[in-house]
Amino acid sequence: MREFAYHEAADVQGAVATLSKDPEAVFIAGGTNLVDLMKLGVATPGALVDVARLPLHDVTELPDGTLRIGAMVRNSDLAAHPEVRRRYPMLSQALLAGASGQLRNMATTGGNLLQRTRCRYFQDTSQACNKRAPGTGCPARDGEHRNLAILGASESCVATHPSDMAVALAALGAVVHVSNPGGDRRIAADELHRLPGERPERDTVLDRGDLITAVDLPPLDTARNSAYRKARDRASYAFATGSVAAALTIDNGMIEGVRLAWGAVAHKPWRAHLAEEALLGGPATREAFLAAADAELAAAEPLRDNAFKIQLIRNMTAATLGALAEGQDR
Template sequence: MRTFRYEPATSAETAVELLAGEPRAAFLAGGTNLVDLMKLGVETPEVLVDVRRLPLDEVVATESGELRVGAAVTNTDLAVDPLVRSRYPALSQALLAGASTQLRNVATVAGNLLQRTRCSYFQDVGKPCNKRRPGSGCPARTGVHRDLAVLGASSHCVATHPSDMAVALAALDARVTCLSAEGTRTVEVVDLHRLPGDSPERETVLRRGELITCLELPAPVEGARSAYRKVRDRASYAFALASVAADLHVVDGRVRHVRLAFGALAAKPWRARRAEEALLGGEATAAEFEVAVGRELSAAEPLRDNGFKVVLARRLAVAVLTDLAAGQGTTEGSRA
């Protein structure tokens, strides 16, 4: 690991100022992804601005029914929070499906959202990678790509975003508040990450030096149920091959409210807008779910070895929606 300077921030404003004055600086919170990438030589910051000890570690219910989560709240604390378990079970399930207990105890909410792809070409500095070195190429397209993107990819990059939590947040219409030298702004989680296009090195819409300070979840829809489900090669400590987060409300056999998002299929959590539009107002049956999800996944462009992910994601989404419609989609804390 290269030599770097360590700067503990005393406030969010100070952290932003410190980063703005250093062209090769990065925010450090839990460090579960950043430090690994520094050891690999993928990330080479000259200054680390520590934001872990800032007073951003509370989970608070607002008078309007929303839930405000500080950026430094750990994955474990958020997963076991009583309000999260009862009102947003998909979020708790997604967090508990990610990493190991030890990592969840350290990793933060903001760090989880901003973790970088686990594509092996990106993590190996001895190989070309447009995300790491723009213009060098994407060998994954013809190389090892079984775990990589089938939606929203480009000729420049087929990496996937690894976060489980982000998929649940996308389905729950969450948003983040960010602080920069220009002030604060709010960004929807579904808009936070970018598809690769011609510039895969730009992974989010965050500006340089912008710090996520909190996450906000809207009040849950009365009567709706949510769930997150993940398929992976191993039963634990493995990233998803495909995952699904859904929030569904059925009245008299028809879909009154639906939110659906896929994970591990694209460079960002994939909000299934076409499927939602097809489902809303229709019959809540497995057959209708199959048609709607198929419409969403018709945009998929799999590579040589990852076409199975399309079938896997379709079956997974239909199963989750069917279980939710039957009132069996959450094992604890359903909101029905």
């Protein structure tokens, strides 16, 4: 690990100002991803700007019912928050499905959104990787890609985004608050992350100096009947091979509201807009759920060893929506 300078930020303005002055500086909060990448030599910052002590640790309800989550709220605290569990159960379940208890106690809301892919070629500095070293190639396309993308990939990159929390936030229509030296802006959670295209080194639409300060969850009645399901190779402490965040409301057997997002299938959390459109106003049946998943998955372009994800996501979507429909009918 190379030597680096360390700065402890006292406020948001000071944090972004410090980073903007040093082109080799990066933000650090819980460090559960960044420190690993530094140990591997994938990340080699010249300075760390510690934002963990910024006053962004609260979850507050706004007058319109929006729940605002500070960027430094720990994953374990957010998963256990009574209002999150009551109003947005898919988010609590997604957080509890991620990592281990020890890591959830360190990981922050903002940091969780910004974690980087676990593609083996990205993490191995002896290998080529367009995401880590643009222009060197993507050996994953012909190499080990069992758990990589089936949607939205490019010739340059087939990596997947690893966050469980981000999938739930995309489904919920969350809004991410960002500060930088030029001011503040808001970004829809499902527009925060990018598809790789020809610039796979850019995970998000954030610019240099941007600091996530909060995430807003809109008052969404549909979210009260929601769930997050995750398939993985072992029962705990494993990244998803596929995941589904779903919310559903039914009136007289017909779908009145639906939210759906998938994880571990693309370079970003995949909001399933086509599937939502196919379901809205239709019957809440397994046949309808499968047909909607098929409509979204029609764009899938699996590689040699990951076509199984199509059937996996299809079945998980139908099972998750079916369980939500059954629960609401009781």
